[in-house]
Amino acid sequence: MEYDIGANGSGTVCHLSADLTFNDHEAFRAMLDDAVAQASGEIVLDLSKLEFIDSAGMGMLLVAQERSQSEGWSLAIDKPQGQVQKMLELAKLGQVVTIRS
Amino acid sequence: MDEMVLQNDVKQKAASEDISDAKILIVDDLLLLRELIKNYLSNEGFKNLYTAENGVEALEKVREIRPDILILDILMPEMNGFEVCRQIRASPDFSQIPILVQTGVEESEDRLEVFKVGATDLVLKPINGAELVARVKVHLQNVFMQRRQALYHQRMASELAAASKIQSSLLPSKDQMRQAREKTGFRMLAFYEASSELGGDFWGMRLLEGGRLAFFMADFSGHGVVSALNTFRLHTLLNQADLDWDHPKLWMQGVNEHLCRVLSVEHFATVFYGVLDPTNSTLHYSAAASPPVVIGTKAGDGELIDTSGLPLGISTDAKYEQKEYPFAPGAYTLLYSDALIETEGEDGEVLESEAVLAMAQERSSEMDPDVLINGILDIYPGKDRRPLPDDLTLLAFVREV
Numbered sequence: 001m002e003y004d005i006g007a008n009g010s011g012t013v014c015h016l017s018a019d020l021t022f023n024d025h026e027a028f029r030a031m032l033d034d035a036v037a038q039a040s041g042e043i044v045l046d047l048s049k050l051e052f053i054d055s056a057g058m059g060m061l062l063v064a065q066e067r068s069q070s071e072g073w074s075l076a077i078d079k080p081q082g083q084v085q086k087m088l089e090l091a092k093l094g095q096v097v098t099i100r101s
Numbered sequence: 102m103d104e105m106v107l108q109n110d111v112k113q114k115a116a117s118e119d120i121s122d123a124k125i126l127i128v129d130d131l132l133l134l135r136e137l138i139k140n141y142l143s144n145e146g147f148k149n150l151y152t153a154e155n156g157v158e159a160l161e162k163v164r165e166i167r168p169d170i171l172i173l174d175i176l177m178p179e180m181n182g183f184e185v186c187r188q189i190r191a192s193p194d195f196s197q198i199p200i201l202v203q204t205g206v207e208e209s210e211d212r213l214e215v216f217k218v219g220a221t222d223l224v225l226k227p228i229n230g231a232e233l234v235a236r237v238k239v240h241l242q243n244v245f246m247q248r249r250q251a252l253y254h255q256r257m258a259s260e261l262a263a264a265s266k267i268q269s270s271l272l273p274s275k276d277q278m279r280q281a282r283e284k285t286g287f288r289m290l291a292f293y294e295a296s297s298e299l300g301g302d303f304w305g306m307r308l309l310e311g312g313r314l315a316f317f318m319a320d321f322s323g324h325g326v327v328s329a330l331n332t333f334r335l336h337t338l339l340n341q342a343d344l345d346w347d348h349p350k351l352w353m354q355g356v357n358e359h360l361c362r363v364l365s366v367e368h369f370a371t372v373f374y375g376v377l378d379p380t381n382s383t384l385h386y387s388a389a390a391s392p393p394v395v396i397g398t399k400a401g402d403g404e405l406i407d408t409s410g411l412p413l414g415i416s417t418d419a420k421y422e423q424k425e426y427p428f429a430p431g432a433y434t435l436l437y438s439d440a441l442i443e444t445e446g447e448d449g450e451v452l453e454s455e456a457v458l459a460m461a462q463e464r465s466s467e468m469d470p471d472v473l474i475n476g477i478l479d480i481y482p483g484k485d486r487r488p489l490p491d492d493l494t495l496l497a498f499v500r501e502v
Binding site for chain 2: 022054055056058059060062063066089090091092093095096
């Protein structure tokens with residue numbers, strides 16, 4: 001996984017690219033820490049450049065969601081594409097996380 | 102046999118942490134020098150000191166006492182130190198022994214040659230006792246550390262292999278599948294191959310009243326020991342809990358409630374649960390994000406059925422749908438774990454579910470689960486890789502005509 005963190009009008013945006021898989025646990029956690037440190041308002045995970053996600057990757061999205069609830073910030077997942085979108089739909093992840101197309 | 106002896110040897114040596122127990126073979130043609138070196142080492146607490154006075158005797162003693170380190174002179178009668186080095190390095194049993202060569206200043210041209218034939222290190226003559234001892238200790242510490250690591254890896258590997266065996270033993274046996282066929286008229290076949298690590302794939306079945314056959318396939322997120330432990334948890338749950346096996350939707354909700362209690366946030370299971378009912382020729386099923394399941398008939402038609410649903414273990418509020426699909430004589434269904442469609446081939450391409458469907462349709466006319474599964478294995482992008490990068494499970498059910 002690669003990422004960079006920026007801002008939009010309403011909050012902090014993490015742009016994820018390449019793959020989100022089992023090997024990215026540490027990187028993903030570090031990214032969240034950074035984002036939370038900078039955040040004012042909402043944190044958005046922009047997946048428009050993310051090409052592949054596996055079950056461990058989806059687990060990380062759930063960890064982010066859990067963390068947002070316990071720490072009291074809001075999380076949204078933006079623009080999943082291709083295989084990533086298919087996986088999120090198959091898992092109906094929209095039931096537990098805000099996903100915007 | 103040799104290997105076993107060697108392994109025992111490794112274990113015993115690694116168990117003794119203290120390098121002063123190391124066996125040291127000192128090879129020199131001069132008695133005075135042998136005694137001098139022995140003296141330096143015994144003053145430092147080394148107890149197991151052996152000597153040889155020429156190359157031939159050195160090789161015999163190496164085989165006999167299996168020293169942990171060799172201190173070797175170069176110029177000797179019978180066989181010189183170069184040849185001793187070469188022969189030791191050529192022998193698989195001893196190729197790792199550190200060899201500390203002593204060379205005279207006048208033999209400076211030989212020094213490079215010493216390393217070429219396989220020496221680990223050298224000390225200059227006349228021998229400085231403190232330096233010799235220091236070098237011996239460094240090399241012995243390395244050897245002992247490497248042995249501890251090798252032993253640790255060996256133990257981990259054998260424990261993983263044992264756990265993998267236990268995991269496989271939870272799956273239905275060929276006998277159970279044959280009995281199920283006799284009682285229900287559904288013919289089935291499973292392919293399961295574990296990856297190098299333990300994995301999170303698990304499937305099973307149960308005979309229900311009225312000749313119905315219930316089956317499930319589950320895949321826990323991630324891989325490795327944690328996922329494997331979760332398959333054991335599920336196995337226990339299915340055998341103990343009061344689950345409603347007759348109603349896929351309720352079965353799914355029951356399993357979900359339990360998994361929500363025991364799984365940590367990032368762990369979940371994708372699951373397919375189906376009941377094949379010969380009386381009304383129907384597959385009743387409920388799914389939680391399992392890879393799209395193929396269902397088709399002998400005539401060659403087929404499709405990927407909707408398997409979407411929140412994976413189990415995420416939310417106790419999750420509701421699961423129950424769906425029906427016709428399953429008359431001549432129908433088949435094919436399930437697979439996500440490794441089938443997530444493993445990249447050499448070209449970096451993955452297999453799409455649609456290609457799995459197409460292959461199943463091509464192979465469906467024979468109504469043979471074996472033919473179906475072999476067809477899929479043929480197009481699996483990881484088929485030439487061993488061990489597999491991820492667990493692979495394929496499962497086929499055919500309703501005989």
